Amino acid sequence: MKLAITFLVFIFFVTPVAYSQKSNDVYVDKDGVMRWGNTKEEVKGFGVNYTVPFAYAYRVAKQLNVSPEKAIDDDVYHFSRLGFDLYRVHVWDTEISDTLGNLLVNEHLKLLDYALKKMKDRGIKFVLTPIAYWGNGWPEKDEKTPGFSRKYGKAACLTNPDAIKAQQNYLYQFLNHVNPYTGIAYKNEPDLIAFEISNEPQHGGKASDVTAFINGMVSSMRKTGCKKPVFYNISHSIHLAQGYFDADIQGGTFQWYPTGLQAKHEIMGNLLPNVDDYKIPFAANPRFKQMAKIVYEFDAADVGRSYIYPAMARSFRTAGMQLATHFAYDPTFFAYANTEYDTHYMNLIYTPQKALSLKIASEVFHNIPLYKDFGKFPADTSFGNFRVSYGQDLAEMVTKEKFIYTNHTATIPSNPGALEHISGSGNSSVVKYEGTGAYFLDKLDNGVWRLEVLPDAIWVQDPFGYNSLDKVLAVVNWRQWPMSVRLPDLGDDFEIRPLNKGNDTKSFKTKNQTFNITPGAYLLVKKGVSGKMTASSKWKNITLNEFVAPATTLKKTYVLNSPLKEISAGEDVRVKVQIVSLKQPEAAHMKLFVKGEKPVDLALEHTGGYSYSGTIPPEFLKGDAVKYCILVKENGVEKSYPSEQENTKDLNNEQENLFEIRILPKSSPVTLFSAAADHEQLLRPYLKTSRLNTIPEMGTSELGIQPEKAEDYAMRYNFKNNIAGRTSDIPTKTKLVFHGRALNEKPCTIQLALIGKDGSVYGATLNVKPESSAYAVLLEDLKKVDFISLPRPYPGFLPYSLNTTPEPGKLDLMNIETLQIVIFPTQTADQNQKLLAGIAIRSVTLE
Incomplete structure (x- = not known):
């Protein structure tokens, strides 16, 4: 109560900003396109969901003694650098309402108001979803909150008369709420584009019941005098779609998680086919065509690479979407741990390449025409001024004025002299940089540019696993590069002047366009140009001296090395290592342990940034395995990794704590999948009965997979790392072999298929018997089959499979990287009846 009274006093003494404007409220035209009231121009917007005012993010701020307002200031600045102009949040009504739906003026509402004001100051508009139905706990237990959602729960909120009345009351008060930082009620806020009534309602009953429910909510909102478009989620309960179409709403909201959710590890492989098309099953409905369409949430969950977001944005525009917000941007102050939504990971500091990909996706939304179709994969990997490449892990935009890229690129802009903005990570024809952070270059005037360089971010663990605030997934390092x-x-010679507070770099002149730089904001001024800009100068939606980045969080040196699983005897082995340290080590080398011989020192070459590499010659590849450690010397002290031991003279006693690679004869099978080693990385729909069982007599394990429905059941495994040391042997193989058996004492039919880096798929069917054996198909007999969209996407109405293989085509064994397995139900004599089928799989090999 004290907090509420204090805040009311605060409202009273804040001078309100006068609300006066010609109506520029968005309206929806007869073709279902949102337009601005004054200009009639199409509404376009792109940005993120962000949750610091509420729930878990708010609690972590308090726990870590971080000011939520400061956190919002910092992150919204980064939104401006990424070109976002849209914000969406599902408001935790359970924290700002009581059981009757009365609005509670408390710190959560105050922080929402503050965030909206900060968005406005940067030119960012917003869509608000007043009702979330969620408890406030995730990923922790729900607290005892005062709201109607906690009392009734989502299901009852859609049917219980008292719950419905509470929601209508709440919506009326929410829209009438005056933001004390702007003096404007939400219903009149010129930068608020539209309202979405609630987050992911899942209706049962009849379509007419849904219509009545929605119209009751809309009526309470319209009683406030609000004329803004009202949207409703129509990607859930689509069997009741007519109920949405008959309701008094102006548009529908959609989501897209094309790689599912909660894999608990990073998903690998070419996922561009998964985002080839956002196909809406009721797109031809005449009423739907009159409705505007927005995306309230999307992400390629559990994907750590940077190539995919512009392709998603392209598919959204083809489907008619005008607004889209990614879910969800990690607040910087605890992005090191990725604990809020561990299946997602997005932050400019900690995921710079992914953030730049989202920046390019925003450009897609603003530059690709609505409903423009660029064909099917792989033709649509280049579209307009954009290109995406799985093989290069690259997304880029190249126009006359802008050059944006997420990774090293060989693309050369047609006229570098006309460029006005460059942002990127890695090297290009315009910028060479050895650090891993993002950088931004903006032309302020002729011969005057602003350079912003963010500190290095390095992932030291898979960020999509089981996370906690005590677990460091990514580190930040301020190093000069x-x-x-x-x-x-x-030109060739220009002056570099520091801009941001605390940047103690002295102004200096460079020659031949090359210099050393530490993170910060700088003016680059051509020789002979005076430059009138100063640190406090305003430019677009920033001040030149603004710079936001956490201090160095690197507390120790990390040696990141993923050894090859298997190698072929008689060949060189290339070892790649990242040595992540505060400054460049004094020395680094490998020590090799060969059975029956003295340890051997091998050189490591510094190849740039944190990267090193070395070669193990074939004469040292003896026996059935090779072991090695990495020795790093810093401040006169040498440590061994992975043990992190200082006593490097006694390494023979560290044989159990070394990197290890298996050595196999070239004639041995190439293992694509092993149930014992790889089952946790197998992408498949969840089965509660699936188990990994040991087979003592075989010295291995088998994974039992019994689908719960009599329908196709598909799985996928990316074996790229399994075969990286055996690539020269693969062309000699002639068979694809399944090792396992059928369950239930009945034979079954499966499909084995190999997916290439280019998304092409070649497979064949096998009849598997209850006897445990090896079931083979000749590689030359593999034929073109469908690419199955795995993991299964949300919403569930999206396509199950698609054709990604060129015609005519042929399997390229040097291109393969992913295994696809489908279990087919058993067909009975009755064509209308199918029976469950299952398999126990030990491995899949090339022989």
Whole structure:
């Protein structure tokens, strides 16, 4: 109560901002397109969901003694650098309402108001979803909150008369709420584009009941005098779609999680086919065509690479979406741990390449025409001014004025002299940089540019696993790195002046476009140009001296090395290592342990940034395995990794704590999948009865897979790392072999298929018997089959499979990287009846 009174006093003394504008409220035209009231121009927007005012993010701020307002300030600045102009949040009504639906003026509401004001100051507009139905606990237990959602729960909120009355009361008060930072009620806020009534309602009953429910909510909102478009989620309970179409709403909201949720590990492989098309089953409905369409949430969950978001944005525009917000941006102050939504990971500091991909996706939304179709995969990997490449882990945009890229690129802009903005990670024809953080270059005037360089971010663990605030997944490091900027507008010689507070770099002049740089904001001024800009100058939606980044969090040196699983005897082995340290080590090398011989020292070459590499010659590849450690010397002290031991003279006693690679004869099978080693990485729909069982007599394990329904059941496993050391042996193999058996004492039919890096799929069916054996198909007999969308996407109405293989085509064994397995139900004599089928799988090999 004291908090509420204090905040009311605060409202009273804040001078309200006068609300006066010609109506620029968005309206929806007869073709279902949102337009601005004044200009009639199409509404376009792209951004993120962000939750610091509520629930878990709010609690973590308090736990870590972080000011939520400061956190919002910092992150919204980053939103501006990423070109976002849209914000969406499902408001935790359970924290700002009572059981009757009365609005509670408390710190959560105050922080929402504050966030909206900060968004406005940066030119970011918003869509608000007043009702979430969620408890406030995730990923922890729900607290005892005062709201109607906690009392009734989501299901009852959709049917209980008292719950419905409470929601209508709440919506009326929410829209009438005056933001004390702006003096404007939500219903009149010019930067609030639209309202979405609630987050992911899941209706039962009849379509007419759904219509009545929605219309009751809309009526309470319209009683406030609000004329803004009202949206409703129509991607859930689509069997009741007519109920949505008959309701008094102006548009529908959609979601997209094309790689499922909660894999608990990073998903690998070419996932561009998964985002080839956002196909809406009721797209031809005449009433639906009159409705505007927005995306309230999307992400390629559990995907750590940077190529995919612009492709998703392209598919959204083809489907008619005008607004989209990614779910969800990690607040920087605890993004190191990725604990809020561990299946997602997005932050400019900690996931710079993914964030740049989202920046390019925003450009897609603003530049690709609505409903524009670019064909099917792989033709649609280049579209307009955009390109995505799985093989290069690259998304890029190249126009006359802008050059944006997520990774090293060989693309050369047609006229570098006309560029006005560059942002990227890695090296390009314009910028060379050895650090891992993002950088931004903006032309302020002729011969005057602003450079912003963010600190290095390094993932030291898979960020999509089981996370906690005590577990460090990513570290930040402020290191000085060489950079070169090749812009005709700056010439060969220019001056570099620090801008941001605390940047103690002295102004200096560079020659030949190359210099050393530490994180910060800088002015680059061409020789002979005076430059009138100062640190406090305003430019677009930022001030030139703004810079936000956490201090170095690197507490120790990390040696990151993923050894090859298997290698072929008689061949060189390339070892790649990242040595993540505060400064470059004094020395680094490998020590090799060969059975029956003295340890051997091998050189490591520094190849740039944190990267090192070395080669193990074939004469040292003896026996059935090779073991090695990495020795790093810093401050005169040498440590061994992975043991992190200082006493490197006694390494023979560390044989159990070394990197290890199995050595196999070239003639031995190439293992694509082993149930014992790889079952946790197998992508498949969840089965509660699936178990890994040991087979003592065989010295291995088998994974039992019994589908719960008599329908196709598909799985996928990316074996790229399994075969990386055996690539030269693969062309000699002639058979694809399944090792296992059928369950239930009945034979069954499965499909084995190999997916290439380019998304092509070649497979064949096998009849598997109850006897445990090896079931083989000749590689030359593999034929073109469908690419199955795995993991299964949300919403569930999206396509199950698609054709990604060129015609005519042929399997390229040097291109393969993923295994696809489908279990088919058993067909009975009655064509209308199918029976459950299952398998126990030990491995799949090339022989």
